[in-house]
Amino acid sequence: MGTTLHIFLVPDDDVLHPLDRASYERLLRGEPDERLPEYAGKRVRCAVVVVETSGRKPIAVSRIVYSFLSLDSYGRIDVSEREKETKLAMDSIPPLHVDTPSPQVIDARHHFARRRYEQEYRWKPKPEIETAILNTVFGKKAPQRPPL
Numbered sequence: 001m002g003t004t005l006h007i008f009l010v011p012d013d014d015v016l017h018p019l020d021r022a023s024y025e026r027l028l029r030g031e032p033d034e035r036l037p038e039y040a041g042k043r044v045r046c047a048v049v050v051v052e053t054s055g056r057k058p059i060a061v062s063r064i065v066y067s068f069l070s071l072d073s074y075g076r077i078d079v080s081e082r083e084k085e086t087k088l089a090m091d092s093i094p095p096l097h098v099d100t101p102s103p104q105v106i107d108a109r110h111h112f113a114r115r116r117y118e119q120e121y122r123w124k125p126k127p128e129i130e131t132a133i134l135n136t137v138f139g140k141k142a143p144q145r146p147p148l
Contacts (some may be wrong), residue, residue, distance in 0.1 A: 002053045003062070006137050009036075009043040009069070010125075016132055024048075027069070027077055035075035040042045045123050047133055058138055064130075066123045088117045 007024045009017040026034035046073075048050045050062040070081035092114035095107065125133070 001059075002056075004051050004053055004058075006049040006133075008047045008049070008133060008136070009039070010047060010129060011039070011042075014129055015125070016129075016136060018136070019046075030079065032076070036069075037070060037075040039069075039071050040075040041073045042073065043066060043068050047125070047129075049133060049137055051137055054104060060135065063139065064133070066125055067121060068123065078144050085117075085121050088113055088120070 005021050005024075007019040007021060010018055023034060023081045027036070044069050048065045048067070050064070051058045052060040052062055070078040084130065092110050094110045
């Protein structure tokens with residue numbers, strides 16, 4: 001048994017565009033030669049699907065993360081936007097210890113940061129998009145464009 005990733009870009013037309021893992025990782029690492037010129041200057045939806053496999057065949061989806069890729073004018077990851085996302089993600093982690101002047105004071109900043117992170121850096125797919133992703137992962141014939 002193993003695990004594999006399937007990455008899909010989902011532009012505004014809701015058509016799935018698979019992105020190979022190596023290209024995705026080079027994009028995230030900021031390698032200068034890796035870019036997506038067709039999405040330059042855009043914020044494109046991305047779905048990263050963690051798939052459990054047996055004998056190299058998909059048997060179950062462990063998790064799907066629906067996020068955005070903000071790309072600069074060259075089609076590379078927008079570094080400043082990624083830094084903002086990372087900071088907000090770190091702010092959403094609860095403190096290890098609480099240093100409050102009073103036990104009645106509750107520090108809820110991480111709850112608000114988490115909510116803001118979900119609103120700004122995650123998206124919720126339409127059922128048709130999720131079905132198309134699952135059909136593609138499991139090798140079923142899926143329509144090119146999910147019905148609206």
